[in-house]
Amino acid sequence: MALITYNSLLDVIHARVTSAAHLRPEVLPVEVGGETVHLDLPQARAALYERPVDEVLRREVWRRAVALGQHDALASAIGSTEVTGWVEAVVWLALPHLRRVARQAAGRLGADRRDVESEVVLAVVERLAEVSVDDPDVGPDLLRAAGRRGWEFARRSASGGRPVEDIVAVADARTAASTEDLWELAISRPDRPDGLVAPLRLTSRSAVEGARLGELADHLGLREVVHRTHRPHRGPRLGSVSLRSTAVGR
Template sequence: MASTEYGGVFALIEKNLIGAQDDVRPFLVVRIGDRSVRLSPQAAREALYRPGHDEALRTVLWRQAIIEARREPRGGNGPGRLLLVWLAIPGVYRNLYRIVHRLRVERIDLESEAALAVLAALEVVDPDTPDPGGPLVKEAVNRMWAYANRVVREIPHVDIAAFAEARNATSLPEQQPCPADGWELHLTPPPRRDELAATLRFAESRTRQEGERLGALAHRLGLPDLVYRARRHEEADLIGTLVLRPAGARQ
């Protein structure tokens, strides 16, 4: 039998139902022949879905579960209503997995829709029919499909013109901050939004790149004074080199 180990409504119901104390956990008492049998939630679900199940027992179980659930206040989450939803869960699994994999709808949303559908159908289902549980499961399945079909049609639309306008927007030079020691770029002719654009790449010498890298590394290591004293002015003679490399690196 499928497991409900998942972070959705089904797992929450199972945790509150199966994890409850014995004096709180609901049991179904049904008449089988001339005797009364008290069934735990697990035993009741096993009797409903096991291969070769007894149809007469199945009908009695669904009928009793519906009667017990209706005795509780509407809109509540009493143990009888939780038990009814929990008993219906295996009946919706096949369609739930089909929807999740085919339509890519969130499983947690489908579980919520199925639980709400069972509780809504509880108010109108006839417990004296030969298969009182069938309408509960069918309503849950139909509501999951209806929700999924509605969601997949809700495709967000993007205003392409507005997006392009914002993406290509340029501010006037006087509106842009001018950093200290910065550069100004003038293009002739100015860029046009209806034509192709290319990426501008600025290159600098390897010497300057290495110097900036060395300075940043020295500052992080707390050695800015040492590196400053070891630097060489362009007009001075080379008296040595300072090399920094990761510890253990090849010489």
Template sequence: MMYPPHSSAFASVRRHFDDPRISDAVLVIVPPDAHGAEPARLTAAETHQALYGPGSDPQFTAAVWREVIRTAQSDLSPHGTGKLLAIWLALPRLAGTVHRVCARLRADRSDVEAEMVLALLEKLADRDGASRLSGSGLMHAARARAWHLAREGLRELPSTRIERIAQDQALTASGGEADAPAEESLDVRVDRPDGPDGLCAPLRFRVRPEHLRRQGIFVDTGDGSQDRPAGHSPGKRRRPGRRAGTPPVRPAGRRA
């Protein structure tokens, strides 16, 4: 079975229950109903089937969720499967929300899934509301956290702290003044690479060209020319350098 990348929280939980030793173990015992039926002893796979299989009984489904939540809240073992079972059973009802959040707000899938899992664990650990918690309450908490995470990401404002630190270090190393003209510095932007790992957002900071030349870094200045490191002479073979980020470094505008 194909899952999202290894960093996906949902995929990790699914892989755990792919193990027959886990999926075939009896994890949930649903007490008898008002008619005096025998307790239902369900394996993990049977519990999933009872909740999402064809012809599921709404009354029995509610009873199963109550028992799943009770099992998860009473499981205090660090290696127990009670809480993982509750998360696994919630995934079919959360996958659609993950897709919508990522498509509409361009959120990172790994971040959204991890935030949902965290919300589920926090609700299961809340002793004050333990008796009132239901399957629908679990889903609502996870969905609300996912949308909140994505919307907060859209409202993030760029910080100038990194570029101020980089500029101060460059000025100190070159013996320049702190109020050097802004046109003598360069804006550097490091984009987030493709894939689930790496930077969570682009980085921007400002450095002096002299600092880049001392480090032997070749800089694309945006006008088709390349700045060269200090000590370069036409008679010597130039060592290949590395660019300072993509898109190319460009001169900073004059400060107000």
């Protein structure tokens, strides 16, 4: 029987980045005091969260990691094989904050923690493509984006709201219920060689159908014909017009 090793997206990311079974970046080169310092990933993450925090080193770690992550994202987008895993590594550097957001948001608002984890990871990846490495606040920017996304998702879940997955289906359903449905104009007339010999009489069974008949008459250039049918004098009925929807179930 196969066992599920992990039940958390954040645990999976941690295992992938730290496992020797995966080719992942091992060293982050950063510029500190005019010198290049090579930090392994645990050292880089320690520089972000351990006290006391060296703010200069912290900013440089985020700046360099984000730059490498953006390079990897671009390489992946163009189908390059030179992808070194820095997008995933940036998420791993943010893991302590992501875990805290997922735990607190899910715990306080009753959302599914696994769903919140997916949202915060997605927020980091999306924001990674937008931030500037020249921004000294680039790292906290990523963390704030993840925090906002996680709490907003948890609040929607708590209020019963859910993301709409099939936008096309929703749009089609609204269109089917609107007055913009397609309609067919069916004309029957006597089997006579001279065709209709009296004004065309249009009838409707409701005010809504009458309005649609008017719109259709305008579209077909029959407004004057319809107008003449409203005169008090009515000739013999020699034909009929019916209007029906082409929508299924009408």
